[in-house]
Amino acid sequence: MSGVNSMKVYCGATGSKKKLDYMSKNNYGLMLNPSIWKYGRNVTWKYWALDNGAYKAYTDNTKFDSKKFLKTIYEKLPKSKMLPDFIVVPDKVGAGLKSLQFSLAWYSKLKYMKEYNWYLAVQDNMHISDVENLVSEFDGIFVGGSVKWKVATGESWVNLAHKYNRPCHIGRVGVFKRIMWAKRIGADSIDSTNFVRNPNGFRSLESAKVQTMLEA
DSSP: OOOOOOOEEEEOOOOOOHHHHHHTTTTTTTEGGGGGTTTTTOOOOEEEEEESSSSHHHHHHHOHHHHHHHHHHIIIIGGOOSSOOOOOOOOOTHHHHHHHHHHHHHHHTTTOOOSOOOEEEEEEOOOOHHGGGGGGSSSEEEEEEEEHHOOOOOEEEHHHHHHHHHHEEOOOOSSHHHHHHHHHHEEEEEEESHHHHHHTTTHHHHHTTOTTTTTT
């Protein structure tokens, strides 16, 4: 595992072309979901990952768009010049064991696509005991859920992933204190849209002296 001094950083893709260029030139990666696939089309990325779109559906108060997700997986991904580092298996934000069952049902259909790394999302009210016997079936863990919950439990998820030699990604880590927290607990990667949404968003990363795996 990468340890506390080296994390991959994935930025949301909803910023200006100038900010996208800055991200690419400074070894930051891109986090896409099926709804924003068009972003970053003209930028060369050193690494990127694919979220499933469940969080966007949650914030928009709409249903998860399974058709758009499947179209991305089966039609758009094969045309990509570069494979994503990982894909988050569909989940339900903050839904605990309902999310886990939902993800397992999806994974039964996706796991045969072995060219991709599939990450299991953990959500509020999930416990280590709910997930431990499943970790080795997946390629990594994605810590989703509410900020309060992920800060309270994040280190235990990182430790669980590393116990089974799997990486652990933590979503929505965009402010200085949480970036420093993610480094301290040994997260392998983080993402946030804050870096491109806020005028000084990248200062949080630079102040935290995040060293990406490409620079390590």
